[in-house]
Amino acid sequence: MAANSSATHGRQIIKHLGQSKGRALTLREAAIIGVGRAPVKSGSGKSVTELFMEAAIEAINDAGVSRLDGIYVGNMMSGFLQHQEHLGSMMATALGREGVPAYKVEGACASGGVAVNAGVKAVLSGLEEIVLVGGVEKMSGYSTPEVTKGLMMAEDRPRVGATGVSFVGLNAMIARAYMHKYQVPHEAIAGFPVLCHKNALDNPKAQFHKNITVDDVLKSPLVADPLRLFDCSGIGDGAAAVILAPLDTARKFTDTPVRVAASTVATDALSLYQRPDVTVFEASRTASQRAYTAAHLKPADISVLEVHDAFSVLGIMALEDLGFARKGEGSMLVKDGACERDGRLPTNTFGGLKARGHPVGASGVYQVAELALQLSNKADKCQVPNPSAGLSQSVGGIGGTIAVHILERME
Protein backbone atom coordinates (compact mmCIF):
# COMPACT_ATOMS: atom_id res chain seq x y z
CA MET A 1 0.00 0.00 0.00
CA ALA A 2 2.82 2.34 0.88
CA ALA A 3 4.54 1.64 -2.42
CA ASN A 4 1.32 2.30 -4.31
CA SER A 5 0.72 5.63 -2.66
CA SER A 6 4.32 6.69 -3.30
CA ALA A 7 4.06 5.76 -6.96
CA THR A 8 0.81 7.69 -7.27
CA HIS A 9 2.38 10.72 -5.68
CA GLY A 10 5.31 10.42 -8.11
CA ARG A 11 2.95 10.48 -11.09
CA GLN A 12 1.20 13.55 -9.70
CA ILE A 13 4.49 15.41 -9.47
CA ILE A 14 5.46 14.46 -13.02
CA LYS A 15 2.04 15.61 -14.20
CA HIS A 16 2.47 18.86 -12.28
CA LEU A 17 5.87 19.48 -13.86
CA GLY A 18 4.41 18.77 -17.27
CA GLN A 19 1.78 21.46 -16.79
CA SER A 20 4.09 24.15 -15.54
CA LYS A 21 5.24 25.64 -18.85
CA GLY A 22 7.12 28.85 -18.33
CA ARG A 23 6.50 28.94 -14.60
CA ALA A 24 8.96 28.25 -11.82
CA LEU A 25 8.72 24.61 -10.87
CA THR A 26 7.69 23.93 -7.31
CA LEU A 27 9.15 20.64 -6.22
CA ARG A 28 8.17 18.84 -3.08
CA GLU A 29 10.14 19.81 0.05
CA ALA A 30 11.39 17.63 2.89
CA ALA A 31 11.20 18.01 6.66
CA ILE A 32 12.64 16.31 9.71
CA ILE A 33 9.86 14.98 11.93
CA GLY A 34 11.81 12.96 14.47
CA VAL A 35 15.32 12.42 15.83
CA GLY A 36 17.14 9.83 17.89
CA ARG A 37 20.64 9.69 19.35
CA ALA A 38 22.50 6.95 21.15
CA PRO A 39 25.07 8.24 23.64
CA VAL A 40 28.60 8.20 22.21
CA LYS A 41 30.88 5.95 24.23
CA SER A 42 34.18 4.17 24.03
CA GLY A 43 33.55 0.61 25.12
CA SER A 44 29.77 0.75 24.76
CA GLY A 45 29.62 -3.03 24.68
CA LYS A 46 26.94 -2.69 22.00
CA SER A 47 26.92 -4.19 18.52
CA VAL A 48 26.45 -2.17 15.34
CA THR A 49 22.85 -3.38 15.22
CA GLU A 50 22.15 -2.51 18.85
CA LEU A 51 23.60 0.98 18.41
CA PHE A 52 21.59 1.57 15.24
CA MET A 53 18.35 0.30 16.78
CA GLU A 54 18.74 2.50 19.84
CA ALA A 55 18.85 5.65 17.69
CA ALA A 56 16.35 4.44 15.08
CA ILE A 57 13.65 3.42 17.57
CA GLU A 58 14.03 6.71 19.44
CA ALA A 59 13.55 8.59 16.14
CA ILE A 60 10.60 6.43 15.06
CA ASN A 61 8.89 6.98 18.42
CA ASP A 62 9.72 10.69 18.37
CA ALA A 63 8.03 11.03 14.96
CA GLY A 64 5.22 8.68 15.86
CA VAL A 65 5.41 6.93 12.51
CA SER A 66 4.39 3.34 11.94
CA ARG A 67 5.37 3.05 8.32
CA LEU A 68 8.81 3.42 6.69
CA ASP A 69 9.22 3.69 2.91
CA GLY A 70 13.03 3.68 2.89
CA ILE A 71 15.99 3.09 5.20
CA TYR A 72 19.40 4.70 4.66
CA VAL A 73 22.32 3.55 6.80
CA GLY A 74 25.42 5.74 6.94
CA ASN A 75 28.46 3.69 7.91
CA MET A 76 32.13 3.57 6.98
CA MET A 77 33.95 0.68 8.60
CA SER A 78 31.61 -2.23 9.38
CA GLY A 79 33.25 -4.28 6.62
CA PHE A 80 36.75 -3.66 7.92
CA LEU A 81 36.23 -3.79 11.69
CA GLN A 82 33.21 -6.09 12.13
CA HIS A 83 33.58 -8.07 8.88
CA GLN A 84 29.94 -7.24 8.27
CA GLU A 85 28.39 -5.62 5.21
CA HIS A 86 24.84 -5.62 3.87
CA LEU A 87 23.78 -3.20 6.62
CA GLY A 88 20.68 -2.12 4.66
CA SER A 89 19.02 -5.50 4.92
CA MET A 90 20.53 -6.09 8.35
CA MET A 91 18.96 -2.97 9.87
CA ALA A 92 15.63 -3.47 8.05
CA THR A 93 15.53 -6.96 9.55
CA ALA A 94 16.48 -5.72 13.02
CA LEU A 95 13.63 -3.19 12.88
CA GLY A 96 11.14 -5.78 11.59
CA ARG A 97 10.78 -3.89 8.31
CA GLU A 98 11.60 -6.64 5.84
CA GLY A 99 10.39 -5.55 2.42
CA VAL A 100 11.38 -1.90 2.80
CA PRO A 101 14.12 -0.74 0.41
CA ALA A 102 17.29 -0.22 2.46
CA TYR A 103 20.76 1.00 1.58
CA LYS A 104 24.17 1.35 3.18
CA VAL A 105 25.61 4.71 2.18
CA GLU A 106 29.37 5.16 2.41
CA GLY A 107 31.35 8.37 2.04
CA ALA A 108 34.13 7.76 4.57
CA CYS A 109 33.71 10.05 7.62
CA ALA A 110 30.93 11.89 5.73
CA SER A 111 28.89 8.69 5.41
CA GLY A 112 26.26 10.09 7.77
CA GLY A 113 25.93 13.39 5.92
CA VAL A 114 25.78 11.64 2.58
CA ALA A 115 23.15 9.22 3.92
CA VAL A 116 20.96 12.17 4.95
CA ASN A 117 21.41 13.58 1.45
CA ALA A 118 20.31 10.24 -0.06
CA GLY A 119 17.25 10.14 2.17
CA VAL A 120 16.31 13.73 1.33
CA LYS A 121 16.59 12.94 -2.39
CA ALA A 122 14.29 9.97 -1.93
CA VAL A 123 11.64 12.18 -0.32
CA LEU A 124 12.08 14.97 -2.87
CA SER A 125 11.71 12.48 -5.71
CA GLY A 126 8.26 11.50 -4.50
CA LEU A 127 9.23 7.84 -4.58
CA GLU A 128 9.41 7.55 -0.79
CA GLU A 129 7.50 9.48 1.86
CA ILE A 130 8.54 8.39 5.33
CA VAL A 131 12.27 7.77 5.35
CA LEU A 132 14.60 6.67 8.15
CA VAL A 133 18.21 7.85 7.92
CA GLY A 134 20.57 6.47 10.52
CA GLY A 135 24.32 6.70 10.90
CA VAL A 136 26.21 4.13 12.94
CA GLU A 137 29.81 3.27 13.76
CA LYS A 138 31.40 0.93 16.26
CA MET A 139 35.08 1.77 16.66
CA SER A 140 36.03 0.73 20.18
CA GLY A 141 37.25 -2.73 21.10
CA TYR A 142 39.94 -2.73 18.41
CA SER A 143 43.60 -1.77 18.66
CA THR A 144 44.51 1.83 17.79
CA PRO A 145 46.78 0.67 14.90
CA GLU A 146 43.88 -1.36 13.49
CA VAL A 147 41.43 1.58 13.64
CA THR A 148 44.19 3.84 12.26
CA LYS A 149 44.61 1.47 9.32
CA GLY A 150 40.85 1.37 8.81
CA LEU A 151 40.55 5.15 8.69
CA MET A 152 43.20 5.23 5.97
CA MET A 153 40.62 3.53 3.71
CA ALA A 154 39.34 7.09 3.23
CA GLU A 155 42.54 8.06 1.37
CA ASP A 156 44.03 6.70 -1.86
CA ARG A 157 45.65 3.71 -0.16
CA PRO A 158 47.26 2.15 -3.26
CA ARG A 159 49.10 5.43 -3.88
CA VAL A 160 49.97 6.79 -0.45
CA GLY A 161 49.57 3.79 1.87
CA ALA A 162 53.22 2.75 1.46
CA THR A 163 54.39 6.01 3.07
CA GLY A 164 52.89 4.88 6.37
CA VAL A 165 50.95 8.12 6.67
CA SER A 166 48.06 7.95 9.13
CA PHE A 167 44.77 9.78 8.86
CA VAL A 168 45.90 12.08 11.67
CA GLY A 169 49.15 12.57 9.74
CA LEU A 170 47.27 13.82 6.68
CA ASN A 171 45.47 16.36 8.85
CA ALA A 172 48.74 17.22 10.55
CA MET A 173 50.20 18.20 7.16
CA ILE A 174 47.14 20.40 6.62
CA ALA A 175 47.62 21.95 10.07
CA ARG A 176 51.30 22.68 9.50
CA ALA A 177 50.67 24.18 6.05
CA TYR A 178 47.79 26.27 7.44
CA MET A 179 49.74 27.61 10.40
CA HIS A 180 52.69 28.42 8.12
CA LYS A 181 50.71 30.07 5.33
CA TYR A 182 48.52 32.24 7.58
CA GLN A 183 50.97 32.63 10.48
CA VAL A 184 48.39 31.27 12.91
CA PRO A 185 49.87 29.79 16.12
CA HIS A 186 48.83 26.40 17.45
CA GLU A 187 47.34 28.18 20.48
CA ALA A 188 44.72 29.80 18.24
CA ILE A 189 43.70 26.53 16.60
CA ALA A 190 43.55 24.83 19.99
CA GLY A 191 40.69 27.15 20.96
CA PHE A 192 38.35 24.97 18.91
CA PRO A 193 38.57 21.77 20.98
CA VAL A 194 38.34 23.91 24.13
CA LEU A 195 35.01 25.34 22.85
CA CYS A 196 33.70 21.86 22.03
CA HIS A 197 34.58 20.39 25.40
CA LYS A 198 32.82 23.28 27.13
CA ASN A 199 29.64 22.78 25.07
CA ALA A 200 29.63 19.01 25.62
CA LEU A 201 29.34 19.48 29.39
CA ASP A 202 25.62 20.16 28.84
CA ASN A 203 25.06 17.22 26.46
CA PRO A 204 24.34 14.04 28.43
CA LYS A 205 24.93 11.98 25.28
CA ALA A 206 28.44 13.37 24.66
CA GLN A 207 31.50 11.12 24.88
CA PHE A 208 33.55 13.56 26.98
CA HIS A 209 32.35 15.62 29.94
CA LYS A 210 35.52 17.41 30.88
CA ASN A 211 36.64 20.99 30.47
CA ILE A 212 40.05 21.39 28.84
CA THR A 213 42.31 24.40 28.35
CA VAL A 214 44.51 25.53 25.46
CA ASP A 215 47.44 24.52 27.63
CA ASP A 216 46.01 21.00 28.00
CA VAL A 217 45.87 20.72 24.20
CA LEU A 218 49.43 21.97 23.71
CA LYS A 219 50.81 19.66 26.42
CA SER A 220 48.95 16.51 25.33
CA PRO A 221 51.00 13.76 23.63
CA LEU A 222 51.97 14.14 19.97
CA VAL A 223 49.96 11.88 17.66
CA ALA A 224 51.22 13.22 14.33
CA ASP A 225 53.34 16.35 14.70
CA PRO A 226 52.09 19.08 15.02
CA LEU A 227 48.72 17.57 16.02
CA ARG A 228 48.41 16.37 19.60
CA LEU A 229 45.92 14.08 21.29
CA PHE A 230 43.49 16.87 22.27
CA ASP A 231 43.56 18.28 18.73
CA CYS A 232 41.94 15.02 17.62
CA SER A 233 38.48 13.53 18.07
CA GLY A 234 38.49 10.24 19.91
CA ILE A 235 37.48 6.70 19.09
CA GLY A 236 33.93 5.84 20.07
CA ASP A 237 30.72 3.96 19.32
CA GLY A 238 27.52 5.72 18.41
CA ALA A 239 24.46 6.07 16.23
CA ALA A 240 22.04 8.83 15.37
CA ALA A 241 18.86 8.86 13.30
CA VAL A 242 16.32 11.21 11.75
CA ILE A 243 12.92 10.60 10.19
CA LEU A 244 12.20 12.55 7.00
CA ALA A 245 8.81 13.26 5.47
CA PRO A 246 7.34 15.55 2.81
CA LEU A 247 7.05 19.04 4.28
CA ASP A 248 3.35 19.32 3.40
CA THR A 249 2.51 16.30 5.55
CA ALA A 250 4.99 16.96 8.35
CA ARG A 251 2.54 18.65 10.71
CA LYS A 252 0.46 15.47 10.85
CA PHE A 253 3.33 13.97 12.83
CA THR A 254 4.78 16.82 14.86
CA ASP A 255 4.04 20.39 15.92
CA THR A 256 7.67 21.30 15.35
CA PRO A 257 8.82 20.02 11.95
CA VAL A 258 12.14 21.36 10.70
CA ARG A 259 12.41 22.21 7.02
CA VAL A 260 15.32 20.82 5.00
CA ALA A 261 16.19 23.99 3.10
CA ALA A 262 19.22 22.49 1.35
CA SER A 263 21.04 19.17 1.13
CA THR A 264 24.18 19.12 -0.97
CA VAL A 265 27.23 16.94 -1.55
CA ALA A 266 30.43 17.92 -3.36
CA THR A 267 33.61 16.00 -4.13
CA ASP A 268 37.25 16.98 -4.51
CA ALA A 269 40.44 15.14 -5.46
CA LEU A 270 40.62 12.06 -3.24
CA SER A 271 44.21 12.31 -2.08
CA LEU A 272 45.93 15.14 -0.26
CA TYR A 273 48.88 15.04 -2.68
CA GLN A 274 46.48 15.85 -5.55
CA ARG A 275 45.51 19.24 -4.02
CA PRO A 276 47.44 22.36 -5.00
CA ASP A 277 46.39 24.13 -1.77
CA VAL A 278 45.90 21.92 1.27
CA THR A 279 44.76 24.80 3.50
CA VAL A 280 41.29 24.91 1.94
CA PHE A 281 38.61 22.26 1.36
CA GLU A 282 37.24 23.21 -2.06
CA ALA A 283 34.38 20.74 -1.57
CA SER A 284 33.27 22.75 1.49
CA ARG A 285 33.10 25.86 -0.63
CA THR A 286 31.29 24.10 -3.48
CA ALA A 287 28.77 22.26 -1.30
CA SER A 288 28.02 25.30 0.88
CA GLN A 289 27.66 27.70 -2.05
CA ARG A 290 25.18 25.29 -3.65
CA ALA A 291 23.35 25.03 -0.33
CA TYR A 292 23.14 28.80 0.22
CA THR A 293 21.76 29.18 -3.31
CA ALA A 294 19.21 26.41 -2.84
CA ALA A 295 18.08 27.80 0.53
CA HIS A 296 18.09 31.45 -0.63
CA LEU A 297 20.25 32.23 2.39
CA LYS A 298 23.70 33.66 3.03
CA PRO A 299 26.20 32.89 5.79
CA ALA A 300 24.93 35.84 7.87
CA ASP A 301 21.49 34.18 8.00
CA ILE A 302 22.84 31.07 9.76
CA SER A 303 22.10 31.15 13.49
CA VAL A 304 23.55 27.78 14.55
CA LEU A 305 26.40 25.81 13.01
CA GLU A 306 27.70 22.24 13.27
CA VAL A 307 31.09 21.66 11.61
CA HIS A 308 33.29 18.60 11.17
CA ASP A 309 36.04 19.24 13.71
CA ALA A 310 37.60 15.78 13.57
CA PHE A 311 40.83 17.75 14.09
CA SER A 312 41.17 21.23 15.60
CA VAL A 313 42.42 22.77 12.36
CA LEU A 314 39.42 21.44 10.42
CA GLY A 315 37.03 23.30 12.71
CA ILE A 316 38.88 26.55 12.04
CA MET A 317 39.09 25.92 8.29
CA ALA A 318 35.37 25.12 8.15
CA LEU A 319 34.50 28.56 9.55
CA GLU A 320 36.42 30.02 6.60
CA ASP A 321 35.47 27.64 3.80
CA LEU A 322 31.75 27.89 4.68
CA GLY A 323 31.88 31.68 4.38
CA PHE A 324 31.93 32.87 8.01
CA ALA A 325 35.48 34.22 8.05
CA ARG A 326 38.24 35.11 5.60
CA LYS A 327 41.04 32.60 5.08
CA GLY A 328 43.41 32.64 8.02
CA GLU A 329 40.92 34.41 10.30
CA GLY A 330 38.65 31.55 11.43
CA SER A 331 40.31 31.27 14.82
CA MET A 332 39.41 34.92 15.56
CA LEU A 333 35.72 33.94 15.68
CA VAL A 334 36.50 31.38 18.36
CA LYS A 335 38.77 33.77 20.28
CA ASP A 336 36.16 36.54 20.20
CA GLY A 337 33.48 34.28 21.65
CA ALA A 338 31.32 34.39 18.51
CA CYS A 339 31.13 30.57 18.46
CA GLU A 340 29.89 30.24 22.04
CA ARG A 341 26.26 29.27 22.48
CA ASP A 342 25.43 32.86 23.45
CA GLY A 343 27.56 34.32 20.63
CA ARG A 344 26.50 35.44 17.18
CA LEU A 345 27.47 32.15 15.51
CA PRO A 346 26.89 29.31 18.00
CA THR A 347 29.05 26.44 16.76
CA ASN A 348 29.13 22.74 17.67
CA THR A 349 26.56 23.38 20.35
CA PHE A 350 26.43 19.76 21.58
CA GLY A 351 30.22 19.36 21.65
CA GLY A 352 31.03 18.67 18.01
CA LEU A 353 33.11 15.75 16.83
CA LYS A 354 35.80 16.50 19.40
CA ALA A 355 33.67 16.19 22.51
CA ARG A 356 30.22 14.84 21.56
CA GLY A 357 32.29 12.20 19.79
CA HIS A 358 33.06 11.06 16.25
CA PRO A 359 31.77 7.55 15.52
CA VAL A 360 32.69 8.28 11.93
CA GLY A 361 29.70 7.06 9.90
CA ALA A 362 27.27 8.47 12.47
CA SER A 363 28.68 11.98 12.93
CA GLY A 364 26.92 13.56 9.94
CA VAL A 365 23.56 12.33 11.25
CA TYR A 366 24.30 13.52 14.81
CA GLN A 367 24.94 16.99 13.36
CA VAL A 368 21.61 17.09 11.51
CA ALA A 369 19.74 15.65 14.51
CA GLU A 370 21.32 18.25 16.82
CA LEU A 371 20.40 21.09 14.44
CA ALA A 372 16.83 19.79 14.30
CA LEU A 373 16.70 19.81 18.12
CA GLN A 374 18.02 23.39 18.18
CA LEU A 375 15.51 24.59 15.56
CA SER A 376 12.57 22.99 17.37
CA ASN A 377 13.70 24.38 20.75
CA LYS A 378 14.27 20.88 22.14
CA ALA A 379 18.00 21.14 22.79
CA ASP A 380 17.56 21.42 26.59
CA LYS A 381 20.70 22.78 28.23
CA CYS A 382 22.43 23.03 24.85
CA GLN A 383 19.68 25.28 23.47
CA VAL A 384 20.70 28.53 21.78
CA PRO A 385 18.21 31.43 21.83
CA ASN A 386 15.65 31.24 18.99
CA PRO A 387 17.73 29.97 16.07
CA SER A 388 16.05 30.35 12.67
CA ALA A 389 18.46 28.46 10.38
CA GLY A 390 21.21 25.94 10.97
CA LEU A 391 24.01 24.60 8.78
CA SER A 392 25.95 21.34 9.11
CA GLN A 393 29.14 20.28 7.34
CA SER A 394 30.25 16.64 7.20
CA VAL A 395 33.71 15.87 5.81
CA GLY A 396 34.66 12.56 4.20
CA GLY A 397 38.28 11.52 4.10
CA ILE A 398 40.58 14.47 3.72
CA GLY A 399 37.82 16.54 2.09
CA GLY A 400 37.22 14.24 -0.88
CA THR A 401 33.50 14.25 -0.03
CA ILE A 402 31.66 16.98 1.85
CA ALA A 403 27.95 17.07 2.67
CA VAL A 404 26.23 20.29 3.73
CA HIS A 405 22.73 20.65 5.12
CA ILE A 406 20.76 23.80 5.86
CA LEU A 407 17.72 23.38 8.10
CA GLU A 408 15.12 26.02 8.91
CA ARG A 409 12.65 26.51 11.70
CA MET A 410 9.02 26.41 10.53
CA GLU A 411 6.98 29.55 11.21
Next chain:
Amino acid sequence: MTNPVEIKGVTCSKCHWSDVFPAPICPRCYGPTTDTTFPGHGRIASFTIIHNPPLGFEKESPYTVALVDIQDGPRVMARVKTAQEELRIGQVVKLVSSSNGLLEFGA
Protein backbone atom coordinates in the same frame (compact mmCIF):
# COMPACT_ATOMS: atom_id res chain seq x y z
CA MET B 1 72.49 1.12 -2.76
CA THR B 2 71.58 2.82 -6.00
CA ASN B 3 71.26 6.56 -5.98
CA PRO B 4 68.38 7.41 -8.32
CA VAL B 5 68.63 10.92 -9.68
CA GLU B 6 65.35 10.99 -11.56
CA ILE B 7 61.75 10.17 -10.72
CA LYS B 8 59.66 8.15 -13.16
CA GLY B 9 56.19 9.37 -14.02
CA VAL B 10 53.73 10.23 -16.74
CA THR B 11 52.70 13.48 -18.38
CA CYS B 12 49.79 14.33 -20.66
CA SER B 13 50.84 15.08 -24.23
CA LYS B 14 48.01 17.60 -24.59
CA CYS B 15 47.43 19.47 -21.29
CA HIS B 16 50.72 18.67 -19.46
CA TRP B 17 49.03 17.17 -16.38
CA SER B 18 51.53 14.90 -14.63
CA ASP B 19 51.83 12.31 -11.86
CA VAL B 20 54.35 9.80 -10.58
CA PHE B 21 51.82 6.98 -10.82
CA PRO B 22 51.09 5.12 -14.08
CA ALA B 23 48.05 6.49 -15.93
CA PRO B 24 47.36 5.57 -19.56
CA ILE B 25 44.76 8.34 -19.90
CA CYS B 26 44.91 11.92 -18.58
CA PRO B 27 42.14 12.44 -15.98
CA ARG B 28 41.87 16.11 -16.97
CA CYS B 29 41.45 16.01 -20.78
CA TYR B 30 41.36 12.22 -21.44
CA GLY B 31 44.31 12.68 -23.80
CA PRO B 32 47.09 10.09 -24.07
CA THR B 33 49.94 10.21 -21.57
CA THR B 34 53.59 9.47 -22.15
CA ASP B 35 56.22 8.11 -19.80
CA THR B 36 58.67 10.71 -18.56
CA THR B 37 61.15 11.46 -15.81
CA PHE B 38 61.23 14.34 -13.35
CA PRO B 39 64.29 15.74 -11.53
CA GLY B 40 65.09 13.85 -8.32
CA HIS B 41 64.66 16.85 -6.06
CA GLY B 42 61.97 19.19 -4.81
CA ARG B 43 60.73 21.32 -1.93
CA ILE B 44 58.74 20.31 1.15
CA ALA B 45 55.19 21.75 0.99
CA SER B 46 54.25 20.31 4.38
CA PHE B 47 55.26 17.43 6.63
CA THR B 48 54.32 15.46 9.71
CA ILE B 49 56.08 13.12 12.09
CA ILE B 50 53.99 10.03 12.70
CA HIS B 51 53.96 8.92 16.35
CA ASN B 52 50.84 6.69 16.20
CA PRO B 53 51.27 4.67 12.99
CA PRO B 54 48.77 2.48 11.16
CA LEU B 55 48.93 -1.30 11.57
CA GLY B 56 52.14 -2.63 10.03
CA PHE B 57 54.29 0.49 10.60
CA GLU B 58 54.65 0.31 14.39
CA LYS B 59 58.36 -0.59 14.36
CA GLU B 60 59.32 2.37 12.14
CA SER B 61 57.74 5.07 14.32
CA PRO B 62 58.44 7.95 14.64
CA TYR B 63 58.98 8.68 10.94
CA THR B 64 58.46 11.66 8.67
CA VAL B 65 55.94 11.86 5.85
CA ALA B 66 55.89 14.94 3.62
CA LEU B 67 54.24 16.51 0.62
CA VAL B 68 57.09 17.29 -1.78
CA ASP B 69 56.74 19.52 -4.84
CA ILE B 70 59.10 17.97 -7.38
CA GLN B 71 61.07 20.50 -9.41
CA ASP B 72 59.20 20.95 -12.73
CA GLY B 73 56.98 18.02 -11.76
CA PRO B 74 53.97 16.98 -9.70
CA ARG B 75 53.42 16.99 -5.93
CA VAL B 76 54.08 13.66 -4.22
CA MET B 77 53.60 12.17 -0.77
CA ALA B 78 56.84 10.62 0.40
CA ARG B 79 59.08 9.68 3.31
CA VAL B 80 61.80 12.14 4.31
CA LYS B 81 64.92 10.91 6.12
CA THR B 82 66.29 14.31 7.18
CA ALA B 83 66.78 14.82 10.91
CA GLN B 84 63.37 15.84 12.25
CA GLU B 85 64.55 18.97 14.03
CA GLU B 86 65.97 20.32 10.75
CA LEU B 87 62.74 19.96 8.76
CA ARG B 88 60.93 23.06 7.54
CA ILE B 89 58.40 24.03 4.85
CA GLY B 90 60.19 25.16 1.68
CA GLN B 91 63.27 23.06 2.36
CA VAL B 92 64.95 21.45 -0.68
CA VAL B 93 65.17 17.65 -0.50
CA LYS B 94 66.74 15.11 -2.84
CA LEU B 95 65.56 11.66 -3.79
CA VAL B 96 67.38 8.98 -1.82
CA SER B 97 65.56 5.84 -2.92
CA SER B 98 62.54 4.65 -4.83
CA SER B 99 61.03 1.20 -4.44
CA ASN B 100 57.56 -0.30 -4.73
CA GLY B 101 56.00 3.10 -5.25
CA LEU B 102 57.55 4.60 -2.10
CA LEU B 103 59.77 7.62 -2.66
CA GLU B 104 62.27 8.56 0.04
CA PHE B 105 63.96 11.95 0.17
CA GLY B 106 66.85 13.27 2.22
CA ALA B 107 68.79 16.49 2.71
